[in-house]
Amino acid sequence: MKIAKTARFVPLAGLILAFGAYACVKRKSMQTEEERSQSASIFEKKSQIPDDYEKKDGCEKADELWFGPIVSSQYDHRKDVKGVNLWDLANLTALFDMNVSMDLESDELPKARPKAIHKSGSVAQVFFKPADDSPFTGLWADNRACGLIRLSLANKDNDVVIPGLAVKMFVDGKPSQNFVAMYSLDGQAKDYNFFANSFSNIVPSPKNPALKILEKAFAKAAFFPTAVYLQDYASIDRNGNKVDNPVFPVRIEMEPNPALKQKFSSDKHDFRDDLDPKNISSGTELYKVWASRPEDYPNAANDSSFNEQTFEAAQQPLDPAKRVLVGTFISRTAFVSSRWADERLFFKHQRFANKLGTEAPKN
16 A cells, blocks of 8 residues: 555656756746846855864854854845745755765855755854753853854745754864754744744654655665754863763753744744844844753663664653753844855754664765
């Protein structure tokens, strides 16, 4: 029965992808010359990160990116026309090595590796205020690290809203530490309030057949493609010192500031309008981070103990009575929409614990 259903889906998937390819070409043909030149200019340039960048202090790197390529390529998002389509997802599956997303030690995407999803967003500098009694280590315990947060939609906000966020915290003399979080790969229907729901580093597999393409792309590089691990983030501090016995959450939930959640409409609009400085200025509490207790997953760092059953348990929402407050992300600047941030700013995805201690699959 399953084979028959799959067989029926194959020609339909081909038809959908063909239409996606046509839509992509049609959309590009409708762009103005100014829009095409603005987008192309980012990729025509070589890396905007200097050779000695990684050796600098973390906060110096944060400012160098912010006052350099991010702010210098700021644009009016109301003229933005970018969005993801099925052709982009097909490219992800067929052309891109998804191991790059999990292995690249850089804050900038390679010139030949354009973003296929989360194309349009807004970015701000942030800092993290740890909870006084948080048990977690590394950057989860550091209140002086400098970072960036980028809010974006995985798709163009047409039929369904699929919001997500990415966090980057800078480390002295070493690569940054990053994580991403979403509400759901299937999105939040037609609710256009970006702050309507909490986000997590672990989400269920999508139900939408088109989004299965995305899951399969990431499955080429990780056994658990709908999750990111948080161990590395807990294994280093902002000065670049290694934590000998890191304590990290398996699952986190990013709970939006209730004041922001109530402030913005669920009606159709561009969420970046809500991120205007008059609505969210520097010093605004953005998200509280809640986590599973370390004792809930005592062997989380041991890959061989983390199997499909354990992962299924980790997919469940946190129990409010048992969760632990990790801390709060607070904006250090206002949000801006930036071409470089949309097209070149990179957030590494740490592979989740691998099944039965084996290596993650390679393409």
